[in-house]
Amino acid sequence: MAVPLRQALTIGYYLFRQKLKGRKKFPLVLMLEPLFRCNLECVGCGKIQKPNEILKQNLSPEDCLKAANECGAPVVSIAGGEPLMHPQIQEIVEGLIHQGRYVYLCTNALLLDNFLGKLPTSPLLTLSVHLDGMEEDHDRIVAQEGTFKTAVAAIKKAKSMGYRVNSATTFFDEMTVAKAEEFLDFVKPLGVDGVTLASAFQYPDAPDQEHFFGRKRTFEFFNELLEKNKKGRWDINHSPFYMEFLQGKRDYNCTPWGNPNYSVLGWQKPCYLLDEGYAESFAELMESTEWENYGHLNNPKCADCTAHCGYEATAVQDATASLGNMLESSKAMF
Numbered sequence: 345m346a347v348p349l350r351q352a353l354t355i356g357y358y359l360f361r362q363k364l365k366g367r368k369k370f371p372l373v374l375m376l377e378p379l380f381r382c383n384l385e386c387v388g389c390g391k392i393q394k395p396n397e398i399l400k401q402n403l404s405p406e407d408c409l410k411a412a413n414e415c416g417a418p419v420v421s422i423a424g425g426e427p428l429m430h431p432q433i434q435e436i437v438e439g440l441i442h443q444g445r446y447v448y449l450c451t452n453a454l455l456l457d458n459f460l461g462k463l464p465t466s467p468l469l470t471l472s473v474h475l476d477g478m479e480e481d482h483d484r485i486v487a488q489e490g491t492f493k494t495a496v497a498a499i500k501k502a503k504s505m506g507y508r509v510n511s512a513t514t515f516f517d518e519m520t521v522a523k524a525e526e527f528l529d530f531v532k533p534l535g536v537d538g539v540t541l542a543s544a545f546q547y548p549d550a551p552d553q554e555h556f557f558g559r560k561r562t563f564e565f566f567n568e569l570l571e572k573n574k575k576g577r578w579d580i581n582h583s584p585f586y587m588e589f590l591q592g593k594r595d596y597n598c599t600p601w602g603n604p605n606y607s608v609l610g611w612q613k614p615c616y617l618l619d620e621g622y623a624e625s626f627a628e629l630m631e632s633t634e635w636e637n638y639g640h641l642n643n644p645k646c647a648d649c650t651a652h653c654g655y656e657a658t659a660v661q662d663a664t665a666s667l668g669n670m671l672e673s674s675k676a677m678f
């Protein structure tokens with residue numbers, strides 16, 4: 345089970361409280377980008393293309409904690425850029441944990457060794473290490489040799505020191521089901537607590553505009569791959585209904601307010617993948633975004649998107665929509 349029971353119960357209780365309050369739109373995971381700088385230049389990255397004056401900026405720990413309080417999501421995913429290049433990243437992580445939030449610190453792991461022993465080994469903190477396949481594929485996608493070996497060494501060390509560690513993998517169109525299987529079989533014995541999987545999003549600003557699965561290919565790929573995930577072969581850190589969505593077995597609409605994004609530019613409309621303007625506060629984001637203009641049915645920019653930031657919150661809400669769905673979803677989890 346990739347999501348610990350305590351975390352699943354916290355999220356379940358949060359969802360229950362939102363329902364009691366009658367809230368229709370509420371956040372589940374805050375996507376926090378405290379900087380856009382990175383020590384890599386991955387070809388599919390849509391974040392590091394910002395102008396220099398933006399790349400130089402950092403969110404302060406106060407800004408990060410205020411944003412988390414403003415939106416109230418029980419989970420925070422810290423991405424970027426490379427969060428470990430932020431001069432006060434430890435303070436940000438510790439502050440969010442102090443608020444009782446589950447924190448996923450997303451990193452390419454090039455600097456992770458320097459932080460092991462300094463970051464808390466809390467059950468609320470998961471180090472989410474970027475690995476886009478086996479060595480040859482990963483090093484090509486991140487455009488730097490040696491990164492796979494560094495990341496794998498950091499994962500092993502982090503696990504030996506008692507950290508919770510996930511691998512976060514994005515699949516581009518050169519990935520085959522056989523290669524993905526080989527990768528997942530390689531990662532599991534490293535002791536990782538879970539893996540997150542995604543099909544790459546075609547960022548308009550990314551240098552690589554060619555190597556993406558479309559929506560149909562995404563469903564076919566994940567259906568074939570996840571059918572092989574029998575008897576706990578891999579610990580996949582997604583909710584059961586979202587995985588069925590990725591397999592094309594469930595049809596969902598995007599609910600981007602489930603994963604709002606806050607960065608040095610403000611609250612991004614409508615999600616961390618599209619760049620359609622910014623709001624100054626979470627309340628303004630919720631009120632001023634024309635949510636009905638997004639999702640694969642409503643916007644050509646969303647046509648091929650199956651990202652967790654749009655569809656996992658939908659799946660999680662669906663899993664708690666009725667007693668039958670709750671039972672079906674829990675059966676798949678345990």
Ligand code: SF4
Nearest residue numbers: 382384386389425452
């Ligand atoms: S490691 Fe992440 S933030 Fe850095 S360039 Fe690659 S995709 Fe972009």
Ligand code: SF4
Nearest residue numbers: 598615638646649654
């Ligand atoms: S479909 Fe994807 S890109 Fe479009 S709003 Fe939803 S999450 Fe963002």
